[in-house]
Amino acid sequence: MRARAHAALGAVAGVLLTAGCTTTGAAEPAATAQRSGTAAPSAPAPARTAQGTLLVADFGSDTVTFIDPVRGPLGSVEVGTAPYGLVVGADGRAWVATAEGVAVVDTASRESLGRIPYATRTGPVTTGEYRGGGMGIALAPDGTRVYVGVNVPGAEGTLEVIDTATRTVTDTVPVGRRPFDVDVARDGSEVYATGHDSYDVTAVRTGTLTPRRLEVAPYGTEGGLGSWLKPHYAVVRADGKLLLPFEGERLAVLDPRSGRVDVERMTADTHQHGAALTSDGTLLVVGTGPIDGSDAGPSLTVRAPGGQERVLPLDGPHEDVAVSEDGGTAYVGGGFTREGFWDGITVVDLDSGATRRLPAGVRPLGIAVL
Numbered sequence: 001m002r003a004r005a006h007a008a009l010g011a012v013a014g015v016l017l018t019a020g021c022t023t024t025g026a027a028e029p030a031a032t033a034q035r036s037g038t039a040a041p042s043a044p045a046p047a048r049t050a051q052g053t054l055l056v057a058d059f060g061s062d063t064v065t066f067i068d069p070v071r072g073p074l075g076s077v078e079v080g081t082a083p084y085g086l087v088v089g090a091d092g093r094a095w096v097a098t099a100e101g102v103a104v105v106d107t108a109s110r111e112s113l114g115r116i117p118y119a120t121r122t123g124p125v126t127t128g129e130y131r132g133g134g135m136g137i138a139l140a141p142d143g144t145r146v147y148v149g150v151n152v153p154g155a156e157g158t159l160e161v162i163d164t165a166t167r168t169v170t171d172t173v174p175v176g177r178r179p180f181d182v183d184v185a186r187d188g189s190e191v192y193a194t195g196h197d198s199y200d201v202t203a204v205r206t207g208t209l210t211p212r213r214l215e216v217a218p219y220g221t222e223g224g225l226g227s228w229l230k231p232h233y234a235v236v237r238a239d240g241k242l243l244l245p246f247e248g249e250r251l252a253v254l255d256p257r258s259g260r261v262d263v264e265r266m267t268a269d270t271h272q273h274g275a276a277l278t279s280d281g282t283l284l285v286v287g288t289g290p291i292d293g294s295d296a297g298p299s300l301t302v303r304a305p306g307g308q309e310r311v312l313p314l315d316g317p318h319e320d321v322a323v324s325e326d327g328g329t330a331y332v333g334g335g336f337t338r339e340g341f342w343d344g345i346t347v348v349d350l351d352s353g354a355t356r357r358l359p360a361g362v363r364p365l366g367i368a369v370l
Helices: 009-013 027-038
Strands: 054-058 063-068 071-080 086-088 093-097 100-107 111-117 134-137 145-151 158-163 168-174 178-182 190-195 199-205 210-213 241-244 249-253 261-265 271-277 284-291 297-303 311-314 319-324 329-333 346-347 355-359 366-367
Touching: 054 086, 054 093, 071 111, 071 355, 086 134, 086 366, 093 134, 093 145, 093 366, 100 134, 111 158, 111 168, 134 190, 134 319, 145 190, 168 199, 241 284, 249 271, 271 319, 284 319, 319 366, 329 366, 346 366
Parallel strands: 134 178
Antiparallel strands: 054 063, 054 366, 063 071, 086 093, 093 100, 100 111, 134 145, 145 158, 158 168, 178 190, 190 199, 199 210, 241 249, 249 261, 271 284, 284 297, 297 311, 319 329, 329 346, 346 355
16 A cells, blocks of 8 residues: 555644743742842753763653663653653654654753654553554654654554654554564665564555565464564664564564565573664564563573574563663663563673663663663
8 A cells, every 4th residue: 555645744743742841930030130130040051961871761651761871860851641662863852652642852951842743543542551652663864754653552553754854744654563663774765664463564665655564473373462472673684684583482584675584593482572783783682571481581682693692681571672882781671561560771781791770760661872
């Protein structure tokens, strides 16, 4: 199916919610100073965010939280109900997929720049694992477009395309059910929406917005909606292939050009969600913990490009992972889409395997390094 343009959304998206950081009562002292002839006290300088700060989506609240990776939380910004995924551009703007729309945050000043409503009807705004609204989100390499996977409870999802200059939804494309993750080809030519409940990846050409469904089901699809053995998150390798981990047992390697899926062995033996790649091609995969009594506990798999794996134990369920710029440290969010989540992140030294826990927001799900 062809994508549908939504030019009329410009007027709607212009009515953005602007609940930025404000200082109450700031005008009154200045007026008093003018009457008395004394100099008005200067307003406090806005917060500035250092490089290497973490940003997490507080799935259990309506905020994103800035985290010093050593000391912990620095402050939060309201973005909308149940934020899920987030992505940060080179200009410092964060794009946050919430149940209500895509929020935009200036990460340098820690201020809200408003929220862009979805073009897709997702039903009542709710919270929790199956809520409607944005899930996976990604940014085009040139920063001109944001792509967000929108969940429609009980139906197929959509991929919405946002123009980052005008902050409006320009197109929608049909994709699979519950688009957990969205990724972009390194050359920007395609977008990939991972459909959790439809056992697939929808590849969308960015030039034509034409979707192609690619099944990814190394265990088959017989379990239907009740199965745990579904795709969750993906990463795009340097050769253009997508890596999708399953259950700490199988790594599905999808060639989006041919649709072919090759399966490689994994060793963590645990239910797996979030994934990230370091600059040298090392794959990091979050193990959330057992789905039955025979599985291993939560972990972080560190998989070298050649396939050799180290499995580092984690304390409690986790969901997503980001890596420091130098590739030496992983940050694993404790939010988790299911029960068992906790309000923090685990900091992992990838050389030694040492871990430490850090308080971080409210059920932190999506995570990025600024």
